[in-house]
Amino acid sequence: MGANTMKLKLHVWRQESAGAKGGFVTYEADANAHMSFLEMLDVLNERLESSGQEPIAFDHDCREGICGTCGMVIDGRPHGPWERTTVCQLHMREYSDGDEIWIEPWRATAFPVVKDLVVDRTSFDRVLQAGGYISVNTGGAPDANAIPVRKDDAEDAMDAAACIGCGACVAACPNASAMLFTGAKIAHLNRLPQGQPERYRRALDMVLQMEAERFGSCTNHGACENACPKGISIDVIALLNRDWTAGARKAG
Amino acid sequence: MDLRSKIPSGPIETAWERHRFDMKLVNPANKRKYTVIVVGTGLAGGAAAATLGELGYNVLCFTYHDSARRAHSIAAQGGINAAKNYQGDGDSIWRLFYDTVKGGDFRSREANVHRLAEISVEIIDQCVAQGVPFAREYGGLLDNRSFGGAQVSRTFYARGQTGQQLLLGAYQALMRQVHAGSVKLFTEHDVLDVIIVDGAAKGIVTRNLRTGRIEPWMGDAVALGTGGYSNVFYLSTNAMKCNTTAIWRAHKRGAGFANPCFTQIHPTCIPVSGDYQSKLTLMSESLRNDGRIWVPASENETRPPGEIPEEERDYYLERMYPAFGNLVPRDLASRRAKDMCDQGRGVGETKLGVYLDFRDAIQRLGRDRIEERYGNLFEMYERITGENPYEVPMRIYPAPHYTMGGLWVDYHLMTTVPGLYAIGEANFSDHGANRLGASALMQGLADGYFILPYTIGDYIGSERPEPVSADHPEARRTVEEVEAHVARLVALDGKRTVDDIHRELGRLVWGNCGMSRNAADLRKAIERIPELREEFWENAAVVGSAGTLNQVLERAGRVADFLELGELMCRDALAREESCGGHFREEHQTPEGEAKRDDENFQHVTVWEHAGEGKAPIEHREPLSFEHVLPSQRSYK
Amino acid sequence: MSRVSALYGTSVGKKITMAVSGAIFVLFVLAHWFGNLKVFLGPDAFNHYAEGLREFGEPFLGRGWFLWAFRAGLIGALVVHVWSAWSLTRQSWAARGTKYKKTAPLNMDAASSTMRWGGVVLFLFVTYHILHLTTGTLHPDFVPGDAYHNFVAGFQSVPVSALYVLAMIALGLHLYHGTWSAFQTLGLDGPTALPIRRPLALAIALVVAGGNILFPVAVLTGFVS
Ligand SMILES: Cc1cc2nc3c(=O)[nH]c(=O)nc-3n(C[C@H](O)[C@H](O)[C@H](O)COP(=O)(O)OP(=O)(O)OC[C@H]3O[C@@H](n4cnc5c(N)ncnc54)[C@H](O)[C@@H]3O)c2cc1C
Numbered sequence A: 001m002g003a004n005t006m007k008l009k010l011h012v013w014r015q016e017s018a019g020a021k022g023g024f025v026t027y028e029a030d031a032n033a034h035m036s037f038l039e040m041l042d043v044l045n046e047r048l049e050s051s052g053q054e055p056i057a058f059d060h061d062c063r064e065g066i067c068g069t070c071g072m073v074i075d076g077r078p079h080g081p082w083e084r085t086t087v088c089q090l091h092m093r094e095y096s097d098g099d100e101i102w103i104e105p106w107r108a109t110a111f112p113v114v115k116d117l118v119v120d121r122t123s124f125d126r127v128l129q130a131g132g133y134i135s136v137n138t139g140g141a142p143d144a145n146a147i148p149v150r151k152d153d154a155e156d157a158m159d160a161a162a163c164i165g166c167g168a169c170v171a172a173c174p175n176a177s178a179m180l181f182t183g184a185k186i187a188h189l190n191r192l193p194q195g196q197p198e199r200y201r202r203a204l205d206m207v208l209q210m211e212a213e214r215f216g217s218c219t220n221h222g223a224c225e226n227a228c229p230k231g232i233s234i235d236v237i238a239l240l241n242r243d244w245t246a247g248a249r250k251a252g
Numbered sequence B: 001m002d003l004r005s006k007i008p009s010g011p012i013e014t015a016w017e018r019h020r021f022d023m024k025l026v027n028p029a030n031k032r033k034y035t036v037i038v039v040g041t042g043l044a045g046g047a048a049a050a051t052l053g054e055l056g057y058n059v060l061c062f063t064y065h066d067s068a069r070r071a072h073s074i075a076a077q078g079g080i081n082a083a084k085n086y087q088g089d090g091d092s093i094w095r096l097f098y099d100t101v102k103g104g105d106f107r108s109r110e111a112n113v114h115r116l117a118e119i120s121v122e123i124i125d126q127c128v129a130q131g132v133p134f135a136r137e138y139g140g141l142l143d144n145r146s147f148g149g150a151q152v153s154r155t156f157y158a159r160g161q162t163g164q165q166l167l168l169g170a171y172q173a174l175m176r177q178v179h180a181g182s183v184k185l186f187t188e189h190d191v192l193d194v195i196i197v198d199g200a201a202k203g204i205v206t207r208n209l210r211t212g213r214i215e216p217w218m219g220d221a222v223a224l225g226t227g228g229y230s231n232v233f234y235l236s237t238n239a240m241k242c243n244t245t246a247i248w249r250a251h252k253r254g255a256g257f258a259n260p261c262f263t264q265i266h267p268t269c270i271p272v273s274g275d276y277q278s279k280l281t282l283m284s285e286s287l288r289n290d291g292r293i294w295v296p297a298s299e300n301e302t303r304p305p306g307e308i309p310e311e312e313r314d315y316y317l318e319r320m321y322p323a324f325g326n327l328v329p330r331d332l333a334s335r336r337a338k339d340m341c342d343q344g345r346g347v348g349e350t351k352l353g354v355y356l357d358f359r360d361a362i363q364r365l366g367r368d369r370i371e372e373r374y375g376n377l378f379e380m381y382e383r384i385t386g387e388n389p390y391e392v393p394m395r396i397y398p399a400p401h402y403t404m405g406g407l408w409v410d411y412h413l414m415t416t417v418p419g420l421y422a423i424g425e426a427n428f429s430d431h432g433a434n435r436l437g438a439s440a441l442m443q444g445l446a447d448g449y450f451i452l453p454y455t456i457g458d459y460i461g462s463e464r465p466e467p468v469s470a471d472h473p474e475a476r477r478t479v480e481e482v483e484a485h486v487a488r489l490v491a492l493d494g495k496r497t498v499d500d501i502h503r504e505l506g507r508l509v510w511g512n513c514g515m516s517r518n519a520a521d522l523r524k525a526i527e528r529i530p531e532l533r534e535e536f537w538e539n540a541a542v543v544g545s546a547g548t549l550n551q552v553l554e555r556a557g558r559v560a561d562f563l564e565l566g567e568l569m570c571r572d573a574l575a576r577e578e579s580c581g582g583h584f585r586e587e588h589q590t591p592e593g594e595a596k597r598d599d600e601n602f603q604h605v606t607v608w609e610h611a612g613e614g615k616a617p618i619e620h621r622e623p624l625s626f627e628h629v630l631p632s633q634r635s636y637k
Numbered sequence C: 001m002s003r004v005s006a007l008y009g010t011s012v013g014k015k016i017t018m019a020v021s022g023a024i025f026v027l028f029v030l031a032h033w034f035g036n037l038k039v040f041l042g043p044d045a046f047n048h049y050a051e052g053l054r055e056f057g058e059p060f061l062g063r064g065w066f067l068w069a070f071r072a073g074l075i076g077a078l079v080v081h082v083w084s085a086w087s088l089t090r091q092s093w094a095a096r097g098t099k100y101k102k103t104a105p106l107n108m109d110a111a112s113s114t115m116r117w118g119g120v121v122l123f124l125f126v127t128y129h130i131l132h133l134t135t136g137t138l139h140p141d142f143v144p145g146d147a148y149h150n151f152v153a154g155f156q157s158v159p160v161s162a163l164y165v166l167a168m169i170a171l172g173l174h175l176y177h178g179t180w181s182a183f184q185t186l187g188l189d190g191p192t193a194l195p196i197r198r199p200l201a202l203a204i205a206l207v208v209a210g211g212n213i214l215f216p217v218a219v220l221t222g223f224v225s
């Protein structure tokens, strides 16, 4: 094990509460290569707690890369250095003794900091409320096999539906734009036959809400796609734009 | 304690249909006058809140997550069962019913299970209509796989993310109702107690996790869809925040707690790598369809797996259970793995693991087929362990995964407290002593979409509950008690971290009330846990204030409740002098080491009544009867 | 109607007007470059082309009408393009709030990250360019009507040529990302468009930048005199 252990220097953003002024605090942390990144922070936090100091607040839950709760910017990369990997799945074998690591929260006006590395992502929920669903009530649905769906359409829809709502796309985007997140939901539903009746309304309404939440405007950088732990492709943004345009034409 | 199950009389096939007709309805115009409180936005809670909103009730929905989409249901991988018989392989509602009762080792209610099997069919229709992208065949129809020991292909799946897709379906339905104004959603609200007025549930008390504000919410009925309590073991496959607080508080307010010792240990999880370990990761059971489980034949094996020749490998499940091989139910697969490691034949650094080998499957089907089936799981495994399962066999070990025990509920999903309902994993479920794979998602959605909305209507329609104000002395008292409890927690300024105490509790429960149990160990644990509880209340370190986001305080409250539940689990395990399903008592086994049920004396649900602080809980029993699936010794040989 | 304006008030709406105006620019610079190639055919051909721009449509249209209509179109496009660029840029700046202490290059190339400043450069260039070769205001030796002379004389000054070359590089970058980006913004990612988006953007960028750079170079090397 000895060979696996390491000492690290962490620069972590600490901020007491939403309004408060924050800043970086430097910590020495011990880790071993088998730990996950969050377990490294757990160990540091337990040390802080037992010495009566407030631990670093960071959000997480499943620690399996599926719930979308975790998220922090590590050395400028949302979710850290591993591609297609949430920070809860990042493991310390990536690092070596003496490394220095900068840890910051998502930065976006639509994601205000709640505390330390925890941000408020309810803006995503409101974007979804604007139209990210198919309007069917419980009961009385036709037999599941009544409408066949082309395997490719089902697969493409699934690719987009894999979004975990973590917000890394917004964190990575130089414009703090939510086009990848919004596009992913629109693509998931608009690629399926069930999604057709509300197809254009959905695109228009979700975009209007996206604006209201004060996300930025997409200039097609593609940084979001790069940071996305689920590999959502910016094709969903083209699809959003296409359906939006068609919808706008109908509305006019 | 009133334990009448309210099972409709008459033929089981039509019981639910007839009962639904007999139940009271609430006039649409009156529905919005009634407030239903739903706690939880998982499959059960999310589906229930959305459906009740659609029906026109005034719904208040609570979750401690920052978004309704984070509920732990999101993590379910393998799939959801339904008796659609799309594959024409002889499946039917009756077979699903039969398999589930048998799989549960005859410790569940026949009528409930049959209803579940019936509804399974509607669930798939509903989810597809919502746009859940289930896997499909080239013809455009839905694909199925066989799962967790089932001999028919009845499992619907969406890659390795079935739970995610089902939850997003329910979440989107919920968001639609929030948008429509029929559901008010409160995120980051931790439910810390249930308000009971004149014996009926009338509300809850929440703590706002961001502001620390403690406040009451009143309603005409309360439903808890708060999930399972596997985290009592500290290490489990459950999400870090999963806890027992809501149902435990309800229990202390009078709701009977059923079969707390019925916990499921999942055989295919990634082994522990060190004591800093925060949680265990499940590798979907579907892996057992193509992977072969083995350990070295000899104890002191040091060679890497690749160099161990065929004749020196022991494919022990295939050897012991020729008929089912690697697909035996979870409890068996887990216990056998433990035996192998106890015999010193475990693998990996810690020697607590067995191999799950895809070499033969890759040879047979080719790497691409395997990648298509399990690609994302293999990726996840490699991310965590740094080993490539296409080349080296996976290492797996059992881990706590699901809790069959929970709040006792009748056929209406109502607890022993009128107006208080429990749905999903939070209730003592239809899975008896052991849950079959892909059946929890089914049950959660059945409860939430198709059962609770009717049964709550019946309660409201027949009771016509009167609104109770938040100033009612009972509500006030409950709020004060919660405030006192939280104040006591933040005041803790000891030396030992909350997690460290939780870790010790986990070791205690895992060691003495885990995969196999015996009277002596259980008695030890029943003595030790109260001591640990005392240490917690004297020496725990809870830093920070109660007025802001304070994650230590959150965890402290949950651990405090686990420290009480853990003891009840051990008491329950001690009282049940038999082995059944996930509950294996070493004293009760066949010569071949299989679980030995005792149907004369234990064909019942054990329901515990809280007798007050420091008093031993009172045991009650709901007898079970089996008319359609006759109890037999499970044999998977 | 108000809904439509509300829709076009969104970033997606503005982006689409940008893409369209941008596309007009693309066509213009291509055509413009092509027309300018006439300088290689000698003074008469080039002047005749310049004259042609003005006489186009006579006698049905008055002299210069077409040109003015054409200018109006360009100016309109530029106004829309620049205005959208400006309001989107402000929206995006506001959307980030606190800056990151550390940043990593997540797939941003020189082109995509210089769209805004590159655009400003282009704006300044066009202004200068018109005062230089159209009105002659900033031209040391401007002969109205003799476009060929103005052209040659203009580029004989090394600093002026250098300035053009730099501007063309800015333009190349802007077009490289811009053209591709326009496809994306207009939702053109079908099976036919998808494979050609990048190559086409690259081609247009190289042709326009490279092609335009030929002119100052040709003059300085005396190839055109
Ligand atoms: C890794 C993993 C894989 C699984 N795979 C499968 C599978 O393939 N097939 C299958 O059928 N089953 C599977 N299961 C089991 C299944 O996922 C769960 O049993 C089921 O999702 C539980 O759903 P639920 O709605 O009852 O609870 P959850 O989904 O856990 O939801 C609980 C909700 O209650 C809220 N809550 C809890 N307590 C409080 C409180 N005090 N205050 C406020 N809110 C509260 C939470 O925020 C959450 O929203 C799996 C389980 C795990 C752990």
Ligand code: HEM
Pocket: C029, C032, C036, C050, C051, C053, C071, C074, C122, C126, C129, C130, C133, C134, C147, C151, C164, C171, C212, C213, C215, C216
């Ligand atoms: C080295 C490259 C270029 C050369 C040699 C060139 C040459 C010229 C000439 C000779 C004219 C005057 C035509 C006349 O008035 O009869 C002109 C006008 C103009 N050029 Fe260019 N040009 C170049 C690049 C560009 C570029 C890149 C742009 C735009 C981004 C541009 C935009 C214009 C405009 C808007 C006019 C005014 C047209 C009008 O309304 O009269 N030019 N150019």
Ligand code: HEM
Pocket: A218, A219, A220, C015, C018, C019, C020, C021, C022, C023, C025, C026, C029, C081, C082, C085, C086, C115, C116, C118, C119, C120, C121, C122, C123, C126, C174, C175, C177, C178, C179, C181, C182, C183, C184, C185, C186
């Ligand atoms: C005259 C030559 C110009 C051409 C050929 C041109 C072309 C384009 C094109 C095609 C786009 C892509 C639109 C999209 O993304 O869908 C674009 C975007 C943009 N242009 Fe221009 N433009 C020109 C001038 C300008 C000017 C003068 C400005 C402003 C000062 C400007 C600023 C921008 C900005 C900020 C973008 C957004 C970046 C993006 O959308 O990717 N451009 N331009």
Ligand code: SF4
Pocket: A162, A163, A164, A165, A166, A167, A168, A169, A170, A180, A181, A184, A227, A228, A229, A230, A231, A232
């Ligand atoms: S698109 Fe990707 S990065 Fe953005 S929220 Fe979804 S999963 Fe996260």
Ligand code: F3S
Pocket: A172, A173, A174, A175, A176, A177, A178, A179, A180, A217, A218, A219, A220, A221, A222, A223, A224, A225, A234, A237
């Ligand atoms: S990075 Fe931002 S600019 Fe658009 S393509 Fe992604 S949202």
Ligand code: FES
Pocket: A059, A060, A061, A062, A063, A064, A065, A066, A067, A068, A069, A070, A071, A086, A087, A088, A089
């Ligand atoms: S904690 Fe769930 S995705 Fe990271």
